Amino acid sequence: MTLLSSRSSNSKSQDADHLARIAIVGRGFTGIMTAIALFKRVDRPFHLVMFDPRAKIDIGEGISQPASTVLTSRVRDLSVDPELPDDFRRWLETDDTWRDRLISDPAGLEHAFVPGEIFSTYVYKRFAEALADRPDVIVQFGSDTVTAIDRHLDGGYSVFLGAEQRTRFDAVFLATGYGMRENSDTAPAGGAQSAVVIGGGIHAVDRALGLLADAKISHVTLISESGFLPQSHAPAAVGAIVTDQPMPGTLRGAFRFLREAAGKADLEGSGWQGIMNGFRSRARDLWAGLTPEERARFKRHVKAIYDSHRNRLPPEHYQRLHHAIASGAIAVRKGKVNCIATNGVLFSGPAGLEVLPADLTIDCRFRPSGTDSPLVRSLIVAGLATRDELEIGIVVDECGRTKASALHGLFAMGPLGLGSLPDIDLVPQIVVQSHAAASLLNSWIGDVAKSAARRQSL
Template identity: 45%
Template sequence: MTVLGLFAAKPATPGSTSKPEIAIIGRGFSGIMMAIALMKSMRMPFHLTMYDPHPAISGGQALSSAQRCEILNSRVRDLSVAAGQPDDFNDWLCANDEFRAAVPAAIPGFRQIFVPKGIFSDYVHQRFSEALARRSDITVKFSHEPILGLRKLANGRFTLVRVGASDTCDIVVLATGFGVRPCDIEVAQDDKPLVRTRRLVDPRHAVLLGSGVRVVDRLFQLRDNGYAGKITLLSRRGFLPQTHTLLAAAPSFPVDPMPSGLRQIVRFVRQACAEAEARGQGWQAAMNGLRRRARSLWQSLSAQEKRQFNRHLRAIYDSHRNRLPAAVHARLQQEFADGRTVLRRGWAGRRVPEGIMVRWAGEEIEELLRADQVIDCRCSAPELGAPLFQSLFAGGLARTDELGLGIAVSPMGEVLGAGGRTQNLFAIGPLGLGSLPDIDLVPEIVTQTYAAARLIATGKRLALKAG
């Protein structure tokens, strides 16, 4: 049975036309989490439609292609999907006899361990199913048709434009995440002669584009599936994810007022990390503490400083916040030590039948990097050029953030348009990354979805039908 079969829509009940109609666009982790938060927070009956062209609830970029062997880079303690219950995932694992038998050393609890992505996906889907089962007063429907446009009507409701048709609803939640590039790059047809061609490596060779957690996952997928050839990790900046501590690093950060100005803040953070190292806590403790202040720090920067951070420091920051479990990091280092995998800095160009064109760091011309596989593991930015988002911008319902990374949003996910907050329109998760640092991480997404759901549940954003 498919996932959608497990979560089949419930039949409509008499008088259901008076129920608020809510649309969630996207069925990745942000969309599923928003649905859970709504079902737990809204006491009134409502209709929910979840739109996504993919035929299954995928779990989004983090979980969509998860193999059982892939390990999440966050500890169990940080992955609860239940508001006010930080141990919910741990409790779920403790109640799983099969998991307890497989990981006996962690009993009586699993809070500090790292688990496979597939296990977390099972947990999220089960909590979704349980929340739905408890709400006999709501209806849930799934649509596989993409949403091509969104308009706001004079009565405050929304029209969702599909191919040859449209739907209307009271509230819209955008939960499209980043949008993921295809794993295998298409071969580009280009008749231009190559500027320089030389054979750099053996043909039995795979090139992985990117340097984040996804590229490490893909590397070990290849190895676990028997790939014995050489692998090149190609990245513009070359900053790979750092390692978690063996034991959980409690947040620790100076209570002194933060300085103003990007340069001074960077110097302050480096000093905090050095002091944490000197105390034996590890720089990870300081980075965990910094995350608690990241939002206020980001908002204190000028637009120019934000652009400087994004251009020069973002890759370094991401490599220190998106860390690898110690065992996974050690395996990666062994790959480099054995010479089976290399990391190189450069800009990926067009794909050609023999491999991919690359401009290496410090070079002015492209070279052909021969490879039998080229796999794109980079996180792409939100697809703001898509018809859906273009319709939002054209109608004044939304605007981009200062850096053009995504949609401008409030901490509760309210979309900010030309005239301020757009009533009953929300954007959850990575779409708001330019406004809210770390909003692509599970704890921050969970917090935001419940905040948005509570805002909707109060009725302040739902005064449509009564009028």
């Protein structure tokens, strides 16, 4: 386990026994962002352990696949500091490595879409700076796989590493996509000319366009279960347009309201994106007021349409996608994949069951964490968490707390809370949530530190 701190090793060992212990499970963007927020918001010393079986800190992987893919959020929306919304843009303007690779007009830089590798460099630099400002904090990187979490007899939580080993922590942040998304490739050893990409979201489109750009794949079949694909960002960034009219409190009424407002905006030439941004800013209140029946109806009939309009492609990528579709390089099929084999997939479409042959198959589907992840299942069995009604994550509050009315110190950050908090899988929302969670933790971590000192003295 790698340990980072500016103090001597002897003082580290002695101090760690008296410090509040915090675990972050996952070192993608959400995990690194949570650590940055803890460094900035928690004003007492603490001992932080960041678990991830991957050998290196890979921020870009938490944003887009692969890391060199252009991100789907604009520069203006990618600051890691909610109090400095232009921090990323200012860093780009002053960094010699990246400045010349981007557009030359600083006035237009906030509208740009940048490669994931650039954003990864920025996030890691801010992480290193925030850590350097906290010589009173001990940080360790563990390569162990966290298999389960349960309550500890002395308070706090037991984090299980493998079948037997377990470690006690006062607070745990789940910042992981364990089981939530898997990009699995099945390809013959001799190479491939045709491919099937399963999924209708941004990651699936990324992979399909990337395969064609490599010039090794001549044709891609893109399978979208709903038939919907991501829409395009506006040519220039637009803010949230919120009308003065009250939004209906029912699912049917709310989306009729959205369609009418977006249609009017299109006729006026302002585009639907600003209307959608305004709708998203009110989506959490709407979701909280829906009945269980309406939430189930949203999952069945509306979610795919909603996701295709909130998760958008940069205009250039949207044009590339539809040019590839028009030219026949990408064929879009609506239906469900029943089975993946080495030479293709078994596919259920409007015409019934059929086999789609392919040399290469890539699965980019979003997988429900509640059923696919042993870690999440352990939380549910222990009564520490509840699956959301969409069955894609854990019920959380705005700060990411699970079972917020009964528990302290257990958080499910970012995409794990997507079924409770619309848009919590996007960078700006993850940044705000991380800082809110760290501020909340700071309000009671003093009591945790006192308890740790009492346990040590016994």
